[in-house]
Amino acid sequence: MAGKRQPLAVLQANGRKHLTKAEIAERSAEEVHLEKPKRLSVPTWLPEDLKGDFRKISKELLAADLGASQLDRDTIGRLVVAQAQYTAATRMVRDMLDQENAEDCAAWSTLQEKYFKQARACANDLGLTINSRCRLIVPQRGGQAEHENPFLELISGGAERRA
Numbered sequence: 001m002a003g004k005r006q007p008l009a010v011l012q013a014n015g016r017k018h019l020t021k022a023e024i025a026e027r028s029a030e031e032v033h034l035e036k037p038k039r040l041s042v043p044t045w046l047p048e049d050l051k052g053d054f055r056k057i058s059k060e061l062l063a064a065d066l067g068a069s070q071l072d073r074d075t076i077g078r079l080v081v082a083q084a085q086y087t088a089a090t091r092m093v094r095d096m097l098d099q100e101n102a103e104d105c106a107a108w109s110t111l112q113e114k115y116f117k118q119a120r121a122c123a124n125d126l127g128l129t130i131n132s133r134c135r136l137i138v139p140q141r142g143g144q145a146e147h148e149n150p151f152l153e154l155i156s157g158g159a160e161r162r163a
Helices: 008-014 021-030 048-064 070-098 102-126 130-136 150-162
Strands: none
Touching: 048 070, 070 102, 102 130
């Protein structure tokens, strides 16, 4: 079974696949290249009290240069809303625990978990979690010299002794 199609930059950095100039040109033409905006505009549906959080996250996302574009506005907006709802649900869970109200605490805990999952899904989509960033990193070609490999040092040392 074939693996997930990787971007051209990843294939070239890995160096495991030889591509002709025609294949490189074809793949490059097929890939989507979006212009990096100076800033992301806030969605109109986002409540006023969350617009500051939106601007803060979008600014950090653009500074991280993870490929964010205007197409990601709604996902960032959903992330901000889910985080606000998670915070409110967490506050309610604490209040219900203080009041020793087990029924309401269980209901708010369920909502809290749903909001957490929503926020985590949006963060993963945007590359804001450690795991999602690791998937986005393009490996550097030739970063490690051959002599740093202990097995190669052992082999080359044996060849030098024989010579």
